[in-house]
Amino acid sequence: MSAPLLVDRTDGVATVTMNRPDSLNSLDVALKEALRDTFLELATDATCRAVVLAGAGRAFCVGQDLREHLSALETKAPLDTVSEHYNPMVTALAALPQPVVAAVRGAAAGAGAGLAFLADFRIGGPSTSYLMAFARVGLAADSAVSWTLPRLVGHAKATELLLLAEPVRSEEAHRLGLLTRLLDYDDDVLPAAQELAARLAAGPSVAYAQIKRELFEGATGTLADALAVELAAQTAAGSTTDHREATNAFVEKRTPRFEGR
Template sequence: MTEPLLIDRTDAVVTLTLNRPAAMNALDVALKEALRDTLAELEQDRSCRAVVLTGAGQAFCTGQELREHAATLAAGNTDPLATVRAHYNPIAARLANLAKPVVAAVHGMAAGAGASLAFLADFRIGGPRTTFLMAFAKVGLAGDTGASWSLPRLVGHAKAIELLMLAEPVGADEAHRLGLLNRLVDEDQVLPAAQELATRLAAGPTIAYGAIKRQLSVGDAGTLSEALAAEAQAQAICGATADHLAATSAFVEKRRPTFQGR
């Protein structure tokens, strides 16, 4: 049986590949459970200092496996979207809160929950064929997998409403202009560019990166006083790290610092 999620470790970079290429990496229960549980493991894995998320074949991910969902509806399930609480919410929370950088290599279509996954990454790299589609309204649903949280932060409230309600595809150039893609590269360079960036990030101050993610999450939604408190807490944590001590010494001595992620 083919593994629904491929896990490749190269030094401190872990590449997670959604592996249902014949279904354009649509998310069935097996894939959702594998992604949810693997992200939980990576939270505790200090040897992992950066993550790349990508899809096998011609697409990044087209969201929920609708054939599986249709069978759930046909069976008369009283809670047909229990998967949101069981799978999508934990995946979104773990991906967004992962205390290490996440880079999405978005080639081809990223639709519905697949687009939402990409938007939760810290960096998104795409190619000429990259297309985002917030497809939820096309099947009579609201957004999930953190879309209501990530989209307004990326494109603003008004554009988020447009993307979710009109459910029109956004091509690579427009996605880059809007900030849905951080970088636009040649098609065959999407994954290599993402892994190159992840390798660079994996050699950086991992604890500081995690603290930056946490403080921006507070700063986005909180008051100035809450942001200042989060910054003070973050600096207290980072200031006690071996990386900060070593990097400060390296700066004074005019040499390049080496970060150990601790």
């Protein structure tokens, strides 16, 4: 059997590909555990400076593997997978210090959409669509969608998308901010995501990590909290070789060469 998750490392970019194309990359236990473990590994990998998250075949990820879930419904706690798999997987993805680019080719539904929403950038094409499928199967949202979606589209629109569970096609997704970039051709989605990730991998990694931290913690804190986080972030970034190099490059009117430290 093929591995449920593929990881390719090239020039500081780790391309993480969900590899269950026959099931549209639906999330079974093996794939959820592989994603969790890979995100945890990449978080401490000094050679990884940007991450691309993609799906093999014609879909990004359609969420929970419902065939597997149907079997779980015969047990006493069929939703234990939320605490055992989804929450750890999502927490690990959200905590990645590297910039994350989602190559959202085709459908991203349920928890699959949740994975895309946690990325820092989302690249899509004509076939890209989102579906908040949870209510269609009588479930509430998980995979941090209740946290990410209102921050991306606002409370009212998030309520509409979650309760009505209607597809969001590519153009509307771009208009709503669920896609950072919308390309003309599906075949360009993964190369464009990798190109953006390569650009980020060549940048000031410590500063990027601190900016992500500022945005994450500032989303729920007070002004005083934000100022405290900014002080700590600037102190960390300001002590890097990259900051000194970029400052010198500006004065010397040349392009800086970032080393990620």
